[in-house]
Amino acid sequence: MDLIQVYTDQCSLCGLCIDVCPSYDTVDVIPSLCDYISEGGQTEEKKPLEYDIRLCYTCNVCTVACPEDLGIRKLIAASREKKTKIRGLSKEQMLVDPFSDNNIYKKVGEWESPVEFKNEGRKSKVVYFPGCAASCMNKVVGKSTVRALNAAGVDYSVMSGIEYCCGSVSAGAGNTAPLEKLGQRNIDEINSRGSEILITTCPGCYRAFKMLYPQKFENIQFEVLQTAEYFARLLDEGKLNFKREMSEYTKSNAKLRIYYQDPCHLTRALGVYEDPRKVLSAVPGVELVNPTPEGSICCGFGGGVRTSFPQKSIDQAGSVHEYAKSLGSDIIITNCGGCMKNIIEGGYMSGKENESNAGLPVYDLAEFISIACGSAPTERDDLKLIYLSNKSLCDCLAHYDFKPYEELAAEYDPDLK
Ligand code: SF4
Ligand code: SF4
Structure with missing residues (x-):
């Protein structure tokens, strides 16, 4: 069913979503966004946006609070998509585009080298995909994950750096081109390593491989796990041995x-x-x-x-x-x-x-x-x-x-x- 029709039929404007939202304080945002999305379709802005849609953290707290599983975020996402289609990509959206020279991870990489992982590009049962963030920006995450894998004796290889961007953060910002371009290539690379399991730390990478890639690409021959899920499995298999109190x-x-x-x-x-x-x-x-x-x-x-x-x-x-x-x-x-x-x-x-x-x-x-x-x-x-x-x-x-x-x-x- 059309998104606006769903809100027309199911949203009672009860305001439970607003009670928990850290960004908006009036339920009027809902009819206002519905009008913005529906009037003029995807090609024309018949009314200016009354509320600043950049304020949404995409935290989903509103959706969880809604008795109809609606909340505000779904309308924010549709509004952002429409705005991007009509006005084009903003400078902020280009920051996480791996093909842009203005990419923030590339910028940090110019000052301080990305993590050099030892096990790059070889066949392995498990592949670790740290993503741009854990390779270039918050390197503690990437370095610590391989330490934990080493401690558990896992046979793994790594696909790291901006060249292996998943495209998900860029897609979340309304720019789907990197995801379209890189998704099948990432899948093919993991398949070529004969890997059975892909581990990601970044929730964005996890969402890409777990939810977005299966909707768009083919031949995913491996299981996708977030680090925590993989650690839980290692624990069940008796391979996570804690040595410190x-x-x-x-x-x-x-x-x-x-x-x-x-x-x-x-x-x-x-x-x-x-x-x-x-x-x-x-x-x-x-x-x-x-x-x-x-x-x-x-x-x-x-x-x-x-x-x-x-x-x-x-x-x-x-x-x-x-x-x-x-x-x-x-x-x-x-x-x-x-x-x-x-x-x-x-x-x-x-x-x-x-x-x-x-x-x-x-x-x-x-x-x-x-x-x-x-x-x-x-x-x-x-x-x-x-x-x-x-x-x-x-x-x-x-x-x-x-x-x-x-x-x-x-x-x-x-x-x-
Ligand atoms: S989206 Fe859900 S929680 Fe928010 S006003 Fe509508 S019905 Fe209530
Ligand atoms: S997802 Fe956006 S609209 Fe929903 S609670 Fe979070 S900040 Fe508010």
């Missing part, structure tokens, strides 16, 4: 209290929330403060909000720390390179404004698991991560004027060296 990371030697931050695109959109909790709960000396995703909040990174509204995005990330602290957590663990970066940034910013509000330590799931399995902690520099990611946005977008980290420039700015 993680309570040693607390001052009192009481159990380490973990807040697991559900990445919106993994939990609400793709239903992966039990396996990360199962794996974390098996680590000696820990206690999960949120055993279910109920009440989980968006980190503020998604939907392009981080680029268009940086302060709003960072404030939202700060609220993850507040929520985790209210549950008595010692640390936050997440399962997405983008969420991790934003939450680190939110904690840094809160502490800068008021020292007593400084954030909790933030870990990636694979990083934590690899440490628990006895690997040396992955080398990381959180301030460099947030500095370079902001600098890449400043360099790629002339109008990006969010420059709050001048205190870090002397140490990290590659242009000053």
